[in-house]
Amino acid sequence: MAVENYAFLIPLLPALAFVLTFFFGKKLPNGGAIIPIAAIATSFVISLLITLNLLANPEEVVSQSFSWFAMLNIGILVDPLAAVMLTMVTFVSLLIHIYSLGYMSHDKAQSRYFAETALFTASMLGLILSDNILQLFICWELVGVCSFLLIGFWFQKPSAATAAKKAFLTTRIGDVMFLSGIVLLFTDLFKIYNGAIPDGVYILRFDVIFSHIPEIAAMNATIFGMEVSHITIITLLFFGGAVGKSGQFPLHVWLPDAMEGPTTVSALIHAATMVTAGVYLVARTFPMFIAAPSSLLVVAYLGAFTAIFAATMGIVMNDIKRVLAYSTISQLGYMMLGLGIGATIGAEAVGISLFHLINHAFFKALLFLCAGSVIHAVGTQDMRQMGGVAKVMPITAATMIIAALALGGFGIPGTIIGTSGFFSKDAIIESAYVFGASSGMWIPYVLSIVAALLTSLYIFRLIFMTFFGKARTDYGGHESPATMTIPLSILALFALFFGGLATERFNTFVSDTFMNDFVHVNIAELAEIGGYHLGHHGHEPLIILWLPLIVAAAGLLIAALVYGMKVVNMDRLVSRNNPIYKLLYNRYYQNELFTNFFSVKVVYEGLSYAGRAIDTGFDWLVGWLSDLVLETGESLRQFQTGAVQNYATAVITGVSLLIILIKVVMEVL
Amino acid sequence: MIPIELYIGLSAIIFSIGLYGLMTQRNGIRILMSVELMLNAANINLVAFSSYNADLTGQVFALYSIALAACEAAIGFAILMAIFKMKGTINLDSINILRW
Numbered sequence: 056m057a058v059e060n061y062a063f064l065i066p067l068l069p070a071l072a073f074v075l076t077f078f079f080g081k082k083l084p085n086g087g088a089i090i091p092i093a094a095i096a097t098s099f100v101i102s103l104l105i106t107l108n109l110l111a112n113p114e115e116v117v118s119q120s121f122s123w124f125a126m127l128n129i130g131i132l133v134d135p136l137a138a139v140m141l142t143m144v145t146f147v148s149l150l151i152h153i154y155s156l157g158y159m160s161h162d163k164a165q166s167r168y169f170a171e172t173a174l175f176t177a178s179m180l181g182l183i184l185s186d187n188i189l190q191l192f193i194c195w196e197l198v199g200v201c202s203f204l205l206i207g208f209w210f211q212k213p214s215a216a217t218a219a220k221k222a223f224l225t226t227r228i229g230d231v232m233f234l235s236g237i238v239l240l241f242t243d244l245f246k247i248y249n250g251a252i253p254d255g256v257y258i259l260r261f262d263v264i265f266s267h268i269p270e271i272a273a274m275n276a277t278i279f280g281m282e283v284s285h286i287t288i289i290t291l292l293f294f295g296g297a298v299g300k301s302g303q304f305p306l307h308v309w310l311p312d313a314m315e316g317p318t319t320v321s322a323l324i325h326a327a328t329m330v331t332a333g334v335y336l337v338a339r340t341f342p343m344f345i346a347a348p349s350s351l352l353v354v355a356y357l358g359a360f361t362a363i364f365a366a367t368m369g370i371v372m373n374d375i376k377r378v379l380a381y382s383t384i385s386q387l388g389y390m391m392l393g394l395g396i397g398a399t400i401g402a403e404a405v406g407i408s409l410f411h412l413i414n415h416a417f418f419k420a421l422l423f424l425c426a427g428s429v430i431h432a433v434g435t436q437d438m439r440q441m442g443g444v445a446k447v448m449p450i451t452a453a454t455m456i457i458a459a460l461a462l463g464g465f466g467i468p469g470t471i472i473g474t475s476g477f478f479s480k481d482a483i484i485e486s487a488y489v490f491g492a493s494s495g496m497w498i499p500y501v502l503s504i505v506a507a508l509l510t511s512l513y514i515f516r517l518i519f520m521t522f523f524g525k526a527r528t529d530y531g532g533h534e535s536p537a538t539m540t541i542p543l544s545i546l547a548l549f550a551l552f553f554g555g556l557a558t559e560r561f562n563t564f565v566s567d568t569f570m571n572d573f574v575h576v577n578i579a580e581l582a583e584i585g586g587y588h589l590g591h592h593g594h595e596p597l598i599i600l601w602l603p604l605i606v607a608a609a610g611l612l613i614a615a616l617v618y619g620m621k622v623v624n625m626d627r628l629v630s631r632n633n634p635i636y637k638l639l640y641n642r643y644y645q646n647e648l649f650t651n652f653f654s655v656k657v658v659y660e661g662l663s664y665a666g667r668a669i670d671t672g673f674d675w676l677v678g679w680l681s682d683l684v685l686e687t688g689e690s691l692r693q694f695q696t697g698a699v700q701n702y703a704t705a706v707i708t709g710v711s712l713l714i715i716l717i718k719v720v721m722e723v724l
Numbered sequence: 725m726i727p728i729e730l731y732i733g734l735s736a737i738i739f740s741i742g743l744y745g746l747m748t749q750r751n752g753i754r755i756l757m758s759v760e761l762m763l764n765a766a767n768i769n770l771v772a773f774s775s776y777n778a779d780l781t782g783q784v785f786a787l788y789s790i791a792l793a794a795c796e797a798a799i800g801f802a803i804l805m806a807i808f809k810m811k812g813t814i815n816l817d818s819i820n821i822l823r824w
Contacts, residue, residue, distance in 0.1 A: 697823025699816055700755075703746055 058104040059117040062133050065101055065141060066184055066194075068094040069177035077170035085156060086165025091173035092152045098180065099145035106138040110564060118186060118573045120257060128257035132186030136409065136568040139561070140183045140335060143413045147327040147420045148176045150542035154424050155319045157538035158431060162317075168208060172323060175201035179328035183335065186573075187260040188237055191339070195233065195300070195332060199226050202329050206316040215315040222309035229299015229306055233336075236292030240264065243271050243285055261339070262574045268346045272584045286584075290343050290350040293336060301333025301387045304361045308649050311380040314436075318427030321376060325383040326420035331412050334390045338405045342569055345397055346581040355395025355490070359499035359506075362388030366509035370516065374436045375426050378517050379419070382462065385506060386415050392499055393483040396490040398587040402578045406566035407486060411479035413561075414554055418461035418476055421546040422514075425455035428535045428543065429521060438520040445522035447533065450540045452522045454547040459518050461550040463511035463607045468600040475554030480507065481603045482562075488599050493588070507603050511610025519618035731772035739765035752804045752814035756797060763793045 072094035080087030105117060113135060120130030133141065152172065159165050178197035185191035200223075207219025237259070244258045247270050252258060274285040297303070302310040310330070314321055324330060337344060337354065344351050362385045369381035390408045397404030428451040429444055430436055445452035457474070464480040466473015484507060487500040534540070569576040582589050694705075738761055745758030767786045774782025808814050 695823055697820030699819075700747055707743065707747070 058101060058108065059133070061101055062105060062117050062131050062184070063119070065098045065145070066177050066180035068098050069173045069180065073170050073174040073177060076166055076173055080166025080170060083166075085160070086167075086169050088152065088156050088165065088169045091169050091176075092149065092156075094173065095145055095149045095152060095176055099142070099149050102138065102141040102145050105133055106142045109133070109135055109138050110560075113564065113567055114571050116571045116573045120186060120260065122257070126252045126256065126258050127189055128187060128260060129190055130186040130257075130260070131184040132261065132573060133184065134568045134571055134573060135564050136335075136338060136405065137183050139409060139413060139565060140331070141180060143416050144176065144179055144183065144327045144331075147416050147546075148172075148179075148323065150546060151319050151322050151327070151420060151424070154322075154427075154539050154542040155317075157536045158319050158427055159317065164208075168205075168317070171201060171204050171208070172320070175205060175323060175328050179332065182332055187257060188240070188264065188340075189259045191336070192233060192237055195296070195336075196230065198329055198332055199223065199230065199300075202226075202313070202324055205320040205324070206313045208316050208320060212315065218309075218312040218315040222313050225306050225309040226299040229296045229333075232292045232299070233296025236289045236296065239285065239292065240271070240289050243267075243274060243289075246274075247271070264340075265342045265569070265574050265576050268343055268581060269584060271343075272346050284348060286343060287347040287350050290340065290347040291353065293340055293343075294350065294354055297333030297336045297391075298357070299333070300336070301330045301391070302361075302384045303333070303357055303387065303391060304364055305649070307361065307365065307384045310384055311377050314374070314376040314380055318376065318423055318430060321380070322420045322423035322427065325379070325423060326416040330383060330387055331416065334387065334394070334408065334412055337391070337394050338409055341394065341397060341402070341405050342574075342576045342578065342581055344394070344585075345401070345578055345587065346584040348586050351395050351398040351585065351587070352496075353395075354391050355398065355487075355499050358388045358391025358393070358395050359487070359502040360388070361385065362392060363502045363506040363509065364388075366506045366513065369513035370509060372513075373438050375429065375438050375441075375517060375521060376423075376436055378438075378513055379422050379426060382422070382510070382514065383415075383419060385510060386411070386419065386462070388506070389480060389483050389503065390415070392487060392503060396483075396486045396499065398582075398585070399490040399493050399589065400486055401582060401589045402566045402569055403562065404486065405568060406562035406564075407479065407482040409565045410554075410558065410561050411476075411483055414461065414475035414479045414550070417546055417553060418458040418474075418550040421454060421458040421543060421550050422462065424539070424543055424546065425451050425458060428539055429455075431535055431539070432533055438517065440527055441521045442524045443522070443526040448535070450534060451543065454540075454543040455522070456518060457547045458550050459514045461554075462514050463611065464507060464603055465607055466555070466604065468604065471555040471558070473555055475550050475552070477604070478554035478558040481600075482558075484603050485599060504602060504606060508606040508610045511607040512614050515611050515614030516618050519614055523619055728772060728776045731768060735765045735768040735772070738762075738768065750815050750817050752807070752816055753801075755816065756800045756804070759800075760793060760797065763789060763796075 069091060072091040076087040076090045080090070083089070109116065116135075117131065117133035120128045123129045152169070155168070155172070159168055162168060175198065178194045178201055182191055182194035182198060185194060203219050203223040206222050207215050209215045210219070241259060244264070244267060245252075247267055248256075248258065256263060258264075268286065271289070272284050272286040275282045276285060276288060277283070278288075299306045310325075313324060316324075344354065365381045365384035365388065369378050369385065372378045372381060390411050393408030393411055394404050428448065429441070432448060432451075433441055433444065435441070461474035461476035464474070464477040466477030466481075468481070484500070484503050487503050491497040491500040569578065579589055742758045742761030742763075742765060745761065746755055749755050749758060767789050770782040770786040770789065774780060774786070804814050807819060811818060
């Protein structure tokens, strides 16, 4: 009994749990939560066993394909990349489900909640397991639907319904780009095969796609007078999809609003099941990206920009969950940056980016669950009304501080002492340095190092405002039940130690994901196509290794001075008169720009104007046609005199004319 | 033997008289009579060509036609009588309710 044969159960069990919980959950205690928990636990065990197996033999990936129709297939592929994602998603999702037992215990619609989270997990697992891009897209859309359902879980609240709609529509923009990328890729592959596809070749499967990258790269299209390779267009379209799903600028606007759902849903979306899909897509199609001139640079620059852009907004938010939401956007920016610098360091980029993704999943899930625990006890999300919560909730406070240390990236370079975020984020920042050193483009490095300072600043601002100082309102509160604190403690252990223990092994494991018996991609050769020159992680100067830690400590220090000890009076800075504060607090006026101006004015009013114009046009046309018919009838009915002899005259005239006509025709012929 | 042209001429004249009557008269009975004239013009043609071609088919048709004309006249007069009972006149100008 080889466990690989049961890999297909990983997404199917949660999907089955969805059906069972949906129909029978109401009759069971806790809304039938035990079903998805058991299913996801089983999936976790299978994923873990497969991962351990792969660790021993990295060459032997699990790959099963079945013909679906024509030249398409459904199938599963568990290579190192998928295996670590599967294990992380099932693990984090399992803990969140257990935590939800306590968190959602007062909710009336528990069975709906557990059914939807099970489906959410199932679709994400399906996405990770897909061995072809079409199946991945289907699961990708399923993830989108589930996020819509869960963000709007409390649909009675108008704000939740709006947020769900916004999330759905914003990610939709990315989805359409992703789909057009798939269509273009399909057309190109079809052309490469001249339309004659041999049996057993499924053209959208990753191994087929990867083996034809040079041919796709050779195709050119002319856009605005520039010769652009098809591979660049396809990868940019794919990246567009990832931008929507992973909340990169400018499609990040849905993520902060997605806080309207239950906090556990936010944790699920931000840590495990939704936003990582975009990063995973780019990592999965990394061989295509590296063969694409300038696509990876776009990824790197946009990632670095998003990292700092979101971090600046995180500093001024007062809603505890919104701070975390901006933190997620910022960290996703880091992951994208990590992938983007693959232009210099090759497949290693996938390793370090995925490592940050996994570590981020641990500490971000932890942060959200802690925030949920605090909200559960305090009854508000506004940090200005908290303060001193640490005294009431020691476990929550301790675990959240661990998560904050992990997010801030504290550790000692050159040793295995450090939080998980330290290893992954510093790896990305150092790679950005290598990127800068070899290509001369220093902007991503500078942005990432400043973002690291801001990261540490906003997360410790949150810690100090929430857990320390005096209670600013009378909130009462109590420590959360064990179903909530145990998952917190487990996640805290991972946030603390996973990075240090796994870093070396993990990076080599995942970096080799494109070298096995399923796909065998030579990244260095593909990089030549893209015009990149691969370098190596060399020996960076000592200051580069220590700089991320120094800026993180500086951020902690500033936060402690300003929010912990109050040496600076914030009231003067935090006022509507300070233009910088105002700009940040209003989130760069994105809401005004995107929602009020673009969505309402341009799209909504533009469409309604066009609609009205078209409507009027059709109205006029239809009215004119009906008038024409009516008037014709009105004049024609005058012939119907009722006098027999008029009819007789008409008949006789008609017959005479007919005879004359026949005569004339006969003459002519 | 009388040439065929004279028969056709006679037939055409009678037909035209019938046509003229059909289009100008207002009295229902006169119109029926005009229709009879047109029918008989056709009968003359049938018989004339039958004799000309030495083929009896035409005369058989003529007999049929006369029988049908008799039926038609009977029905026509019956309708006219019904109209007369209803409206007290058989002037066709006054029978124009089937109109716009």
